[in-house]
Amino acid sequence: MLDDKKDDVFLSRWINGELSDEELKAFQSHPEYEHYVKIMAGADALDLRDYDTEKELSSIKSKQTSSNIKKSSSVIKLWPYAAVAASIAIIIGVFLFGPSDSITTNYGEQITVTLPDGSEMMLNAKSKASFDRKDWQNSRIVTLEGEAYFKVKKGSKFTVVTRNGEVSVLGTQFNVHSQNSFFEVACYEGKVSVTNTEHKEILTAGKAFRNLKNTPSESWTFNAQEPSWINNTSSFRSTPVRYVFQELQEQYNIQVDTSDINLETIYTGTFPNDNIEVALKTVFSTLGIDYSLSQDGKTVIIEK
Numbered sequence: 434m435l436d437d438k439k440d441d442v443f444l445s446r447w448i449n450g451e452l453s454d455e456e457l458k459a460f461q462s463h464p465e466y467e468h469y470v471k472i473m474a475g476a477d478a479l480d481l482r483d484y485d486t487e488k489e490l491s492s493i494k495s496k497q498t499s500s501n502i503k504k505s506s507s508v509i510k511l512w513p514y515a516a517v518a519a520s521i522a523i524i525i526g527v528f529l530f531g532p533s534d535s536i537t538t539n540y541g542e543q544i545t546v547t548l549p550d551g552s553e554m555m556l557n558a559k560s561k562a563s564f565d566r567k568d569w570q571n572s573r574i575v576t577l578e579g580e581a582y583f584k585v586k587k588g589s590k591f592t593v594v595t596r597n598g599e600v601s602v603l604g605t606q607f608n609v610h611s612q613n614s615f616f617e618v619a620c621y622e623g624k625v626s627v628t629n630t631e632h633k634e635i636l637t638a639g640k641a642f643r644n645l646k647n648t649p650s651e652s653w654t655f656n657a658q659e660p661s662w663i664n665n666t667s668s669f670r671s672t673p674v675r676y677v678f679q680e681l682q683e684q685y686n687i688q689v690d691t692s693d694i695n696l697e698t699i700y701t702g703t704f705p706n707d708n709i710e711v712a713l714k715t716v717f718s719t720l721g722i723d724y725s726l727s728q729d730g731k732t733v734i735i736e737k
Contacts, residue, residue: 535563538579540686541706543663548575552591553584557610557662558706559683580610582660597644598629607636608660614646615676621659645673665706674700677716681733685709687726689733694722 452460538544538556545555546562549569556562560579565572573591575583585591587604595611605623610616618627619641627634627642632650634642644650653670661668667680675696678689684706702719704712713733717724723736 534566535561537561541684548573550586550588552586555582555663557581557683577609577611579612580608580662582606582608582663598627598632601626601628606659612679616645617641617643619655619660621657661703662706666703667706668703669700671699671701674698674720681712681716685712687731687733690735693735693737694720 536544536546536556538558538560541558543555543557545553547553548564549566550573552573554562554575557580560577560581562575562577562579562581564575571589573589574594575581575592576594578595581593583591583593583602584606585602585604589603591602591604593600593609595609595616597611597614597616600607600609600618602623602625605625606621607623607625608617608619608621610618616629618625618636620636620638622638624638625636627636629644632642632644634650634652636642636652639654639656640652641655642650642652667684669677669680673696674694675691677700678691678696681687681689681704687709698720700716700719702715704715706712709730713724713726717733725734725736726732727734
């Protein structure tokens with residue numbers, strides 16, 4: 434239906450509602466159409482912060498100087514309309530903790546855990562959670578590394594402890610993402626208390642808080658009923674691309690060559706967690722970067 438050179442123009446025209454009836458009908462019949470609709474829906478739900486797109490893209494491109502990377506002759510150009518479709522199976526399980534007090538998710542994996550008091554915890558990809566089962570009635574504490582969504586039964590104080598801060602509640606629904614220097618909490622129901630070494634914030638339903646290394650803490654409001662990643666879509670609101678690439682790597686078990694990319698460039702948008710071709714196309718076309726995937730499907734190569 435499209436060729437590679439006209440792709441970005443075509444998508445831009447679709448987003449702006451400029452396709453003819455014939456073009457729109459043809460696009461709607463394509464198997465990838467639903468993925469792009471899902472991406473647009475996720476982007477529309479974000480509370481966006483204005484930033485200079487042209488400035489950010491220029492910053493990226495200015496850093497794409499020549500390097501000594503030797504390209505393999507067997508490099509597959511990724512393009513969702515020309516390449517063979519590939520997807521990552523998302524494994525969702527429900528577990529009751531047994532003798533083990535911890536659980537870890539793999540690449541592209543989600544696991545829902547029922548805690549001893551009936552509270553639920555859903556772990557996103559490459560995350561780890563643990564707790565003291567023997568003392569659970571006296572102290573509802575979960576230690577988390579990565580990202581998890583909690584539905585907490587009312588009762589004594591429930592606390593999620595991370596390396597970047599703590600989140601305490603009595604009974605509510607909230608999402609915690611803590612990894613390296615990234616710390617973000619969103620409250621979907623009730624009220625949560627967020628505390629770290631520099632800040633204390635009380636969040637009610639529809640409010641979120643984020644703290645990044647060397648960046649002032651920020652708060653905002655949102656309308657979503659649950660985290661988008663539960664429905665296999667990763668969403669980002671004015672986030673440095675280093676964290677976007679990290680999420681790509683954790684969802685698809687790949688490595689992104691970032692040697693010539695300004696990792697502080699701000700990215701706002703979404704990508705699907707169950708279609709690597711659409712995910713890469715969405716992120717890198719937004720950033721104005723050409724790329725390819727190594728033959729073994731493990732490394733995203735930035736083209737100079």
